Amino acid sequence: MDRRKMLALLGASPALVAGMPTHAETLPEVAPHPATPVLGGPITVLNPAVTPKLAERVPLAPRLNSLDGKTIYLVDTDWGGMGQNDGILQEMQAWFAQHMPGVKTIIKIKKGNFVTDDPGLWKEIAESKGNGVVLGVAG
Amino acid sequence: MAVAACSRTLEQEYGIPTAPVSTFEFANVVAGDRRFHGIPLRFIYTPHPVVGMPPSVLRGYIEGKDPATQRTVVDEVVEALTKPVTEDEFVGDFTPPSRAGVRQALLEPDTEDNLQRLFYERGWTDGLPIILPTEERVAAMLSGTNRAPDEVVGEIFLHDTQEYLSFTVEMVAIVGVMAGARAEHLPVLLAIASTGQPSIPGSTTPFACMLVVNGPIRNEIGMNSGVGAFSPRNLANSVIGRAWTLLTINWGYMRLKKQFWTSQGNPIGYNNMCVAENEERSPWEPFHVQKGFQAAESTVSLFRGWSFVNNVVGSSHRTVGEDMFIQLGALPGLYSAATLILDPLVARHLKENEGYRTKLDFSRWISQNFKMPAGQFWGTDLIHMMMAPLAEQGVEPYASWKKLPADTLIAPYDKPENINIVVVGGETSPMWKVADFAYSMSASVDKWRAKPATDECADGSCGLPDEP
Incomplete structure (x- = not known):
């Protein structure tokens, strides 16, 4: 057994045995906090809360009169990784085909991961006259 | 969202x-x-x-x-x-929530017990007792900086509410008091706050963070970079690490099922692995110097990941690097990020016996020599979720890796600059930790000080115990 292994098994290192400095810490004397209140008496303390700003109201885009004859994009945001999560949109597409055949549905998977934007896809939908979007599904 | x-x-x-x-x-x-x-x-x-x-x-x-x-x-x-x-x-959705509105600077006077309970019930603490932020204590804390109490330190963005919160020097001082910090710690806390980085980001995953302090302030405020630096013993390490989490709580990141989603959580969040780098015993340049700061400057550097693996009894049967390969194999390799936390004994061994002149030399060796089957890499859900889209977009080398047979070896840590090395430890044994932490950013401490670093401490040597 070599020296290094033996020392390791003993719980010591060659460096320790060699008497090398082992400490880069100083423990300064700690003064008590100022004005320590008397236990039991009323105390006034500062509020730690941070106040957020409320946003201005923004309306939704105008809605469609009906979906008949319209093109609706079903966009998978790729929650969970590629190809993991568009099953529910496939089921939705099948439902539209069966119950609202006048609606054209197109499934698209958003590029990037689930937290990234995909401006190219939004532009593609707008330029191809997409009338509406179903977007999801988180979870 | x-x-x-x-x-x-x-x-x-x-x-x-x-x-x-x-x-x-x-x-x-x-x-x-x-x-x-x-x-x-x-x-x-x-x-x-x-x-x-x-x-x-x-x-x-x-x-x-x-x-x-x-x-x-x-x-x-x-x-x-x-x-x-x-x-x-x-209507209904736009009723201002309880947090909105005009902030009252002072709370209603009450007993210490009731206030401790109030702070916990309002979601302002981690559940451990706090030091109540009286006006006197906060004023004393503010003596640790030359900045005005109402100066805005930073702004953060919350994904769940899509809102911006700005916070002042005084608000950071209040949280510092709550965490048990002292006035001399305030510049470090302000530097942390100025990054706007939460220690527990909103995620269903068990995110964890690490906080490393470099420069003269480490010794001025008595931080531990030596024996047991990560253990709960040193006041500065303990309260600075805790203060980061209390800031995070104060910013709204711990509101259950609103921003706080982590399914199991991570105990690292209690203290965020708050340490100082052992610059005095390291054979390499300090971490903050690698990031472009002067050695005499003081900084905080933040890291984020999920897990670390300890080496427990040194490395006598393999080289240090070969031992690290086993540990790296248990980590995902996301974006080539890893952080190696080396005891000075290990760092000096790597330099003096294995010839790595710089930290980056060793990172390059790891990058070039650690291999993993492509199937193992892509088979990790985290990698698949975050990096497969890059492959689909044609980003190299991921696009090429994605086409490889599952048993083909790849070098997933392809960016040596993303393999961070920090030297921490007391040289009682040649230990190290391998973490999946990515480097987030560094921030200057000096800009928040009440007074400049003293010449005596400019080399980082003050406050150290005398040599035996």
């Missing part, structure tokens, strides 16, 4: 009606998003989860009831796209 953000873009920038869909698990997030971002998105909910469910279950979800409204999901989808927009869609 990603679905809400994309929906807002489609509605506002392109004028396209959008029906956003989420599982009911995230209903609280959605409510906050509607309230603070000012647009009444017509969210539709399905049961949770969707990922991994078979087609029959998913069909049942869309033909079944929305758990929030008890109405049929597909009916709500049609309605979300066709029902005319009305003014009253704002």
Whole structure:
């Protein structure tokens, strides 16, 4: 057994045995906090809360009169990784085909991961006259 | 929230009606998003989860009831796209929440016990007792900086509510008092706060962070970079690490099921592995110098990941690097990020016996020599979720790796500059930790000081015990 292994098994290192400095810490004397209140008496303390700003109201885009004859994009945001999560949109597409055949549905998977934007896809939908979007599904 | 953000873009920038869909698990997030971002998105909910469910279950979800409204999901989808927009869609969602409004600087006077309970019940603490932030204590804390109490230190963005919060020097001082910090710690806390980085980011995953202090202030405030530096013993390490989490709580990151989602959590969040680098015993340049700061400057550097693995009894049968390969194999290799935390004994061994002149030399060796089967790399869900999209976009080397047979070896840590090395430890044994932490950023401490670093401490040697 070599020296290094033996020392390791003993719980010591060659460096320790060699008497090398082992400490880069100083423990300064700690003064008590100022004005320590008397236990039991009323105390006034500062509020730690941070106040957020409320946003201005923004309306939704105008809605469609009906979906008949319209093109609706079903966009998978790729929650969970590629190809993991568009099953529910496939089921939705099948439902539209069966119950609202006048609606054209197109499934698209958003590029990037689930937290990234995909401006190219939004532009593609707008330029191809997409009338509406179903977007999801988180979870 | 990603679905809400994309929906807002489609509605506002392109004028396209959008029906956003989420599982009911995230209903609280959605409510906050509607309230603070000012647009009444017509969210539709399905049961949770969707990922991994078979087609029959998913069909049942869309033909079944929305758990929030008890109405049929597909009916709500049609309605979300066709029902005319009305003014009253704002009603209800836009009642200011309890956190909004004018902030009262002082709370109503009460007993210490009642205030301790109040702070906990309001969600302002980690559950451990705090030092109550009296006016006197906060004033004493503020003596640790030359900055005005009302100076804005930074601003943060909360994904769940899509809101911005700005916070002042005084607010950081209040949290510092609560954590048990002293005035001399305040410049470090302000530097941390100035990054706007939470120690517990909103995620369902068990995120963990590490905080490393460099430069003369380490010794001026008595931080531990030596024996047991990561253990709960040293006041400065303990309270600075805790203060970061109390700041995070104060910023709103720990609101249950709104920003705080981590399924199991991570105990690292109690202290965030707050340490100083042992610059005096390291054979290499300090971490902050690697990042462009002067050695005499003081900084905080922040790291984020999930896990670390300890080496326990040195490395006498393999080289240090070969031992690290085993540990790296248990980590995902996301974006080539890893952080190696080396005891000075190990760092000096690598330099003096194995010839790595710099930290980057060793990182390059790791980058070039650690291999993993492509199948193992892509088979990790985290990698698949975050990096497969890059491969699909043609980003190299990921695009090429994605085409390889599963048993082909790749070098997943392809960016040596993302393999960080920090020297911490007391030289009682040649130990190290291998973490999946990525480097986030560094921030100057000196700009927040009450006075410049003294010449005596400029080399980082003051406060050290005398040599035996």
